[in-house]
Amino acid sequence: MLKIKNETLNYLNECEKKCQSKFKEIEDIEFANQLKVLNAFNECGVEARHFIGSSGYGHNDIGKSKICEVFAKIFNTEDAFVSPLISCGTEAISQSLFGLLRPGDNMLCISGTPYDTLKQVIYGVKGKNVGSLQDYKIGYNEVDLVNNNFDIPSILKAIKKHKPKLIYIQRSRGYSLRNALNINQIKSVIAEIKKVNTKVIIMVDNCYGEFTEKLEPTDVGADLIVGSLLKNMGGGIAPTGGYMAGKRELIELISYKFTSPALGVDIGSYEAGYKAFFEGVFISPHVVAQALKLTVLASVALSKMGYETTPKIDDTLADIVCCINFKDKNKLINFTRAIQYASAIDSNSMLEAGEMDGYEDLIIMASGSFNQGSSIELSCDGPMREPYAAYLQGCLTYQHGKIGLANAIQSIWAE
Secondary structure: OOOOOHHHHHHHHHHHHOOHHHHHHHHHHHHHHHHHHHHHHHHHOOOHHHHOOOOOOOOOOHHHHHHHHHHHHHOOOOEEEEEOOOOOHHHHHHHHHHHHOOOOOEEEEOOOOOOHHHHHHHHOEOOEOOOOOOOOOOEEEEOOOEOOEOOHHHHHHHHHHHOOOEEEEEOOOOOOOOOOOOHHHHHHHHHHHHHHOOOOEEEEEOOOOOOOOOOOHHHHOOOEEEEEOOOHHHOOOOOOOEEEEEOHHHHHHHHHHHOOOOOHHHOOOOOOOOHHHHHHHHHHHHHHHHHHHHHHHHHHHHHHOOOEEEOOOOOOOOOOEEEEEOOOHHHHHHHHHHHHHOOOOOOOOOOOOEOOOOOOOOEEEEOOOOOOOOOOOOEEEEEOOOOOEEEEEOOOOHHHHHHHHHHHHHHHHOO
16 A cells, blocks of 8 residues: 655645646647647547448558548548557657668768667678578668757768758657757757758658647658557557658658558558557646646755756657656665556555666566556656666656656655
């Protein structure tokens, strides 16, 4: 049984008072995005019959077609590809890269080194031909951020030198200490890129960033965005899946990689039906707002305790993650274990750091979620390497997030 002390609640309640202005800002964004989603449902004519799944080849799967139409409307794009068969964000990104790039092409990442799980997609595994971009003779280069912003002069030089077919932006922070990249930053860099190259494909990894602002990367010039339904866009209801949204010709090429060049999006079934996916995206603006409020409260509470946190309360929120730099291995472990103990599912699990596919270091991960690994639900993880930072994200309800945070803070105070 959880025992939250009055002392802890009083502390968080005091911290909450400093968050009210930011909470109001989050609620304004939530309202705008909820209206956007509702209008998409209405304009696309979503009906109960679209919840029904299909079997076999999946021809005439009206549910699949309709959920794709809704996503395209939400993201203001020509087309979208949404599938329950995409297992995670990394797979969605990988399918997109291999759908768009060919041997001899170059890719340029302009947001620094990508998230851990994407490194093997790019470089592969030493001594093994796993089918990475490098194995297919696709070139890769990157430009680091400077002061948490795009280094535009270096980017323009890299474009001239490497002549990339695709420019990649990772919006969220991954396992770095930087803030997520906001829409104004993305808008500015896209405008500069388009001045020198109008044909290059600009792709944004939108994981953790959807509905954190009123606009999305495709509203400000991105050609393609990619994400996971186990994060923001699934609303904690979608049991699996991922999406790509952007220019029609790009979605078509990606669909050929996902199925086959002969079939594209015309095939593929999901007999369980699409109700959870429609319901998940409908509620996602609200769930994202709940998670953002927890991000703000955690940042205020833990920074007041002396820990370095991002984002700060005055920062533009561009993902749902709060990074807490503990600089202490035991504090990272205890904090993460306390989040797990405050979960609805598997609260009795004793977390240990372990190996995970796609990660170079041991990872400790709290995810007592209804959908396994769902990081729009209350979760916390971190690599077992210096500076021993924890990455807290998600919560279906702010109240649950606050309880989990209270339990985690108590675990640190008890040391």
